[in-house]
Amino acid sequence: MADTATLVRGAPATPAPPTPSRRKWPKLKFGPYLLILPTLAVIGLLLFWPMIQIGIMAFQKVGTRQLRGEPAENVGTQNFTTIFADDEFWLSLQHTLYFAVVAVGATMLVGTLVGLLLNRLGKRMSTFVAGGVMIAWATPPITAAIIFTWLFGTTGGLVNWVLDRLPDWLVGGGWLDYNWFGTPLSTYTVLTICVVWQSFPFVAVSVLAGLRSVPGELYEAAKVDGSSPWRTFWSVTFPLLRPIFMVLLVLSIIWDFKVFTQLFIMSGLANRDAFNLSLYAYSEAFGSLSPKLGVGSAISAVLTVILLVVTAVYVRYMVRQGETA
Amino acid sequence: MKLVRFTRIAALGAAIALAVTACGSDDGGSAGKGSSAAPAPDPATLTVWQMGSGSPEQTAFLDGVEKEFKQKHPKTDVVIKYVPWPDVATTFQKASAGGEGPDVTEVGNTDVQSHIALEDFADITDMVNAWPEGKDLNKGALANDQSNGKTYAVPWYGGVRGIWYRKDWFQELGIQIPTTWDQLTAAAQKIQQAKHIPGIGAPSDQTNALVSFIWADGGDVAVKDGEKWVGKLDQPQALDAVNYYTGLVTQSKVAPTKYIGKNELQGPQQDFALGQLGMYIDGSWAYPQLEKISKANSTKWGTFPIPGKTGGLAPVFSGGSDLAVWNASKNKQVAFDYITVLNSKKNAAQFADTLKFLPQFDDVLKSDKYTKDPLMGAFAQATAAGVKFTPTSAGWAEFEQSKKVLPNAVKSIMQGQSAAEVLKKANEQANELLNAS
Numbered sequence: 001m002a003d004t005a006t007l008v009r010g011a012p013a014t015p016a017p018p019t020p021s022r023r024k025w026p027k028l029k030f031g032p033y034l035l036i037l038p039t040l041a042v043i044g045l046l047l048f049w050p051m052i053q054i055g056i057m058a059f060q061k062v063g064t065r066q067l068r069g070e071p072a073e074n075v076g077t078q079n080f081t082t083i084f085a086d087d088e089f090w091l092s093l094q095h096t097l098y099f100a101v102v103a104v105g106a107t108m109l110v111g112t113l114v115g116l117l118l119n120r121l122g123k124r125m126s127t128f129v130a131g132g133v134m135i136a137w138a139t140p141p142i143t144a145a146i147i148f149t150w151l152f153g154t155t156g157g158l159v160n161w162v163l164d165r166l167p168d169w170l171v172g173g174g175w176l177d178y179n180w181f182g183t184p185l186s187t188y189t190v191l192t193i194c195v196v197w198q199s200f201p202f203v204a205v206s207v208l209a210g211l212r213s214v215p216g217e218l219y220e221a222a223k224v225d226g227s228s229p230w231r232t233f234w235s236v237t238f239p240l241l242r243p244i245f246m247v248l249l250v251l252s253i254i255w256d257f258k259v260f261t262q263l264f265i266m267s268g269l270a271n272r273d274a275f276n277l278s279l280y281a282y283s284e285a286f287g288s289l290s291p292k293l294g295v296g297s298a299i300s301a302v303l304t305v306i307l308l309v310v311t312a313v314y315v316r317y318m319v320r321q322g323e324t325a
Numbered sequence: 326m327k328l329v330r331f332t333r334i335a336a337l338g339a340a341i342a343l344a345v346t347a348c349g350s351d352d353g354g355s356a357g358k359g360s361s362a363a364p365a366p367d368p369a370t371l372t373v374w375q376m377g378s379g380s381p382e383q384t385a386f387l388d389g390v391e392k393e394f395k396q397k398h399p400k401t402d403v404v405i406k407y408v409p410w411p412d413v414a415t416t417f418q419k420a421s422a423g424g425e426g427p428d429v430t431e432v433g434n435t436d437v438q439s440h441i442a443l444e445d446f447a448d449i450t451d452m453v454n455a456w457p458e459g460k461d462l463n464k465g466a467l468a469n470d471q472s473n474g475k476t477y478a479v480p481w482y483g484g485v486r487g488i489w490y491r492k493d494w495f496q497e498l499g500i501q502i503p504t505t506w507d508q509l510t511a512a513a514q515k516i517q518q519a520k521h522i523p524g525i526g527a528p529s530d531q532t533n534a535l536v537s538f539i540w541a542d543g544g545d546v547a548v549k550d551g552e553k554w555v556g557k558l559d560q561p562q563a564l565d566a567v568n569y570y571t572g573l574v575t576q577s578k579v580a581p582t583k584y585i586g587k588n589e590l591q592g593p594q595q596d597f598a599l600g601q602l603g604m605y606i607d608g609s610w611a612y613p614q615l616e617k618i619s620k621a622n623s624t625k626w627g628t629f630p631i632p633g634k635t636g637g638l639a640p641v642f643s644g645g646s647d648l649a650v651w652n653a654s655k656n657k658q659v660a661f662d663y664i665t666v667l668n669s670k671k672n673a674a675q676f677a678d679t680l681k682f683l684p685q686f687d688d689v690l691k692s693d694k695y696t697k698d699p700l701m702g703a704f705a706q707a708t709a710a711g712v713k714f715t716p717t718s719a720g721w722a723e724f725e726q727s728k729k730v731l732p733n734a735v736k737s738i739m740q741g742q743s744a745a746e747v748l749k750k751a752n753e754q755a756n757e758l759l760n761a762s
Contacts, residue, residue, distance in 0.1 A: 064443050067422030154583040155595045177523075179583040183740070270530035270732045271586045287727025289439040290719065291418055 051304070054297040062293035072294075079298035083284075088272060089299070092280040096257060096303075099188055099276060103256040106196045108249060111203025116233075118204060119211040130205060137201035145265035148194040152180040181267045184274040194262050199255060203248050210241040243321065250314040254307055277303050367400045368656045371663055374430040376646060379407040382679050386672075394666045398659060414726070420651075421445045428654040429663050431646045435715060435725070437470055437478050440649070442719035446477040447650040452661045453479060458670055461686045469714050470647055480685035481668050482677040483645030484608040485712060486534050487703045489597055489615075491604075492627040494520065502629045504636055506538075506569055513579035516603035526593030526605035527573040527580035529739055530732035532715070532725055533642045534589070534606040535570055537631045540713055541639035542566040546731075547716045547755050554718050556755035558748045567748060569634075571738045585739050588732075594618070606631065608644060609681045609704045628700060630707040643712035645682060683708060720759040730754045 058079055060072040083089045114133060118126050136144075152159050154177055163175035180186045214237065222232045238245070260278035267274045269283050277299060285296020375383070384405075391403040406427065408416045413433065420426035421443050432440060440446050453459045453476045466480035488509075494500075495512075498519055503509040513524025536546060544562030547554045557563055573580035584592050589607050596602035598618035609628070616623050631639040648668055650660045666672065673684040674694075683690060683705060695705040715721055724730050734751040738744045 064418065064421050067418075154592055155599070155601070177581050177583045179585055181587070182582065182585045267586060269727070270588065270729050271736065272729065272733045273737070283727055286415060286418070288722040289414055289417060289436055289726070290443065290722060 054300050054304070057294050057297035058301045060294050062297070063290055067291075067293075075294065079294045080302075082295060083298055083302070088275060088280060091273070092275040092277050093302075095184065095188065095274070096276045096278075099192065099259070100253060100256045102188075103192050103195050103199075103259075104249065104252045106192060107199045107203055107252050107256070108245070110196060111200040111248070112207050112245075114200060114204035115207025115211065116237075118208045126208075130208070133201035133204055136197055137199070139198060141198065141261040142265065144194055144198055145262040148190055148262070149181075149266055152190050154179060181271065181274075184271075187263075187267050187271070187274045191259070191262055191266060194266075195256060195259055199252065203252070206244055206248055207241065210244040211237065214240050243318075246314065246317060250310060253310050257307055257310075258303065367398050368659060369400065370402045370404050371398075371429065371656065371659060372404045372406065372427040373663065374427040375405055375407050376410060376413060376431045376433065377407060378409045383676075386676055386679065387667075390663075390667050390672055393672075394663050397662060397666075401659060403663065417445070426651040426653050428651055428656055428660040429667075430649055430651055431481065432478065432649055434466070434469055434480070434483070434643065434645050434647050436722060437647055437649070438472065438717045439719045439722040441472045441477045445649075445652055447652045447654065447657050447660075448475050448477060449479075449650055449657070449661055450474075450476040452658070456661075456665055458665070458668075458686070461670070461688050463685045463687050463690070463712075465712050465714075466643060466645075466647075466685050469643075469717055470649075472717075478647040478649035479664065479668060481646050481648045481673065482680065482682040483643045483685050483708075483712075484610050484682045485641035485643055485704050485707050486537065486606050486608050487628045487630050487641075487707055488525075488604050488606055489611070490627055490629065491516075491600075491622070491625050493622075493625040494603065495627075504632045506632065506634050509632055510573065510577045510579060513573070513603055514577065517579055520603065522601050522603060523581040523596075524579035524603040525573060526584055526589065526596065526602050527570060528584035528587045528589050528591070528593055529736040530586065530588040530591075530729070531606065532731045533644055534631075535567070535731060535735065536713070536715060537639040537641050538566040538570050539563050541631070541633045541637075542569075547718075547759050549716070549718075554716055554720075554756070554759035556752035556759070558752035558755055559745075564744060564748055566634075567735065567738065568744055571735060571744065574739045575741070582739070586736055598622075609683070609701055612681045612700065626700075628703040630703050630710070638707055638710040640711050640713045641707045642715060643708070645685070716755075716759055718759040720761050723761070724755060724758045728754065728758065730758070 057072070059074060059076060060066075060079075061075050062072050066072040114129075118130055121129060151157060154160060159180075160175050160178055163171050163178070164173075180190050218236050218240075219232065222236055227235065258278055259276065260282065263274070263276055263279055264282070269279075269287060272283075275283070281296045281299035281303070284299060285291055285293050373387075375387070377383075387403075387405055394403060395401070413436075417436075417440070421440075426445070437446075459479065463480060463483075466483055467476070470476055470478035470480065488503075490512075494516055495502075498515050500512045500515055501508070503512050509525070515524075516522070517524035539545060539562065542562040542565050544560055544566055545557045546563075547556045547558075549555075574582060574585070587593075589605060593602060593605040594607060594611060594614065595618055597605045598615045600619075600622055612626075615626065631641060633639050648664045650657050650664070654660050670684070670686050670689055673686065674689055677684045681701070683695065683701070689695075690705060690708060695701050696709075698705070715725070730751050734747045738747050
């Protein structure tokens with residue numbers, strides 16, 4: 001992309017007649033493709049190849065013997081019938097879906113609000129706040145998960161301590177020994193807070209970037225017309241930033257669907273009632289000394305298909321957007 | 326400009342990709358070196374895997390072992406690699422798939438049968454029989470390393486669980502060492518009332534302690550009937566024992582709900598060390614860890630064996646590590662020679678002492694050194710009374726580590742589900758998973 005632009009722009013500068021520049025085109029036909037080749041090779045090696053492998057293994061029985069070199073046995077759709085017959089699969093799927101809906105909603109809401117705030121703030125304060133929230137974004141998930149496990153822990157956990165100090169009529173009593181990771185609902189409450197805390201900064205900064213590109217006259221006009229901030233947001237800001245919101249929404253859905261690290265740290269394998277699809281796949285594939293990569297692949301394949309559907313909807317929307325624009 | 330930046334990024338990407346693959350091939354190379362000098366009787370290096378992250382004491386001990394080993398094999402250098410416990414499953418998975426394994430490895434005793442089924446370990450029956458000190462190895466522990474009459478590993482160090490308590494509180498409240506389950510509950514109740522802290526910890530993810538209660542009641546998880554494992558979790562004995570254990574949380578309420586979904590290291594250990602929990606179940610090896618958390622009360626800690634239901638001692642699960650020769654090793658005899666040095670009676674006892682474990686030789690265990698020790702005495706006593714193993718089926722790893730059937734069953738019972746129904750389901754899973762090939 002980048003080089004064709006410069007070359008095309010560079011062409012008229014040469015004193016040659018206009019036709020040669022057109023004749024140059026066939027030569028450049030493969031230029032762009034050559035340039036994306038290294039990226040494609042790396043992505044192909046690190047992403048597509050494993051994905052193809054997963055697609056194949058989902059229909060095979062793959063354990064240690066097969067990894068050692070014995071030919072893998074084809075089992076048809078048996079891996080899929082196994083997981084579809086397993087109550088834990090449906091429970092995990094349910095958790096994954098509910099969590100994605102809540103976490104994506106909260107991420108978009110908090111991110112947009114902080115983005116709007118950043119736009120209102122002065123230059124210095126805005127940099128300060130943006131820097132602050134970016135730290136949360138830059139924190140590795142495993143670190144964040146451990147910190148949140150400590151915060152919500154029973155021995156020396158800050159959250160339980162604070163809740164216990166608060167008056168009982170406000171929050172109820174007996175918080176000191178409250179086990180946040182004992183039931184799925186409370187586990188996912190902590191998980192949602194942790195994941196949203198880490199993912200809203202990206203939304204906030206992206207929204208901010210979008211807001212900076214909106215011409216100020218539009219807001220002035222809205223003000224003159226006596227529009228409320230609520231109305232201004234939905235009639236001016238949102239329609240203009242719709243493409244950005246769409247990208248953020250789809251990315252958030254993809255990210256929140258495959259949350260693994262945080263849940264693995266917080267409740268781990270001993271709490272199967274709080275599994276999501278990623279953890280379920282991990283426990284089947286790598287949980288014990290004798291791996292069952294076939295079943296694990298089948299679960300991953302289901303997760304991938306769901307995400308492909310989400311992406312397809314998004315791409316369709318983008319293409320339509322392109323047509324009308 | 327843009328083009329330059331792009332090529333840089335592409336180059337970086339390619340470099341990362343190369344680095345990733347380079348790491349992979351490097352591993353294979355170095356591991357291969359150890360075994361490629363095969364035909365010569367003494368290889369240049371012998372690769373030994375140790376589980377855990379290691380400690381200065383352990384390294385010093387292993388240096389001493391290497392010196393002794395070199396008297397017999399002066400040309401062989403011993404290369405130690407520490408495998409942290411959380412990485413054990415994946416590291417072994419890779420080793421048994423790619424063949425880049427060690428020559429000698431330590432292995433958690435519950436994993437031995439799975440490894441045998443995967444043909445990871447060499448058959449060392451003849452070598453063990455020819456080893457003079459091998460005759461005193463604890464028979465029960467050795468049985469866990471055997472399959473179809475062949476020996477694939479030797480026990481190295483082991484430990485059993487007991488109940489940690491506060492000597493000062495027992496004295497102050499006039500509590501005798503409990504010898505029955507009712508007394509145990511009563512003791513916990515007394516502490517709870519007087520000290521306003523939970524009386525005992527009963528985490529749901531502690532199968533190795535739970536089985537003691539099941540065995541003490543005459544029950545079992547599963548027993549082998551001919552070639553087949555038959556689940557016994559739906560039997561009244563197992564039900565009664567699980568009811569007692571979960572009842573500590575739900576009925577007598579002497580154990581807190583905050584440990585539901587956790588293991589003994591995710592709360593009980595810290596709380597006990599900090600004086601916020603009356604009793605908890607753990608092994609002798611917990612002592613160094615407890616001291617690390619808080620030394621303030623360390624002189625007041627005591628231990629007693631898990632009591633039987635109406636008296637006597639509960640059979641205990643023997644946790645610990647064994648030593649095996651990796652099947653792909655090209656130097657099996659040299660590897661076993663190293664094991665005989667590492668696990669000589671003298672070295673085994675020395676190493677077990679530093680870890681607060683027990684060596685696995687009967688005559689050593691019966692010596693005064695262990696039976697008269699104030700802290701280790703309870704554990705030596707329990708060991709002498711009889712250790713048992715969880716089902717020695719290759720499917721146990723799947724049942725306990727991957728599916729965590731019992732921890733999840735205990736959890737749901739503690740949260741109000743019917744014990745009979747949950748155990749019936751767990752038993753079906755035992756029947757299925759323990760017999761899966």
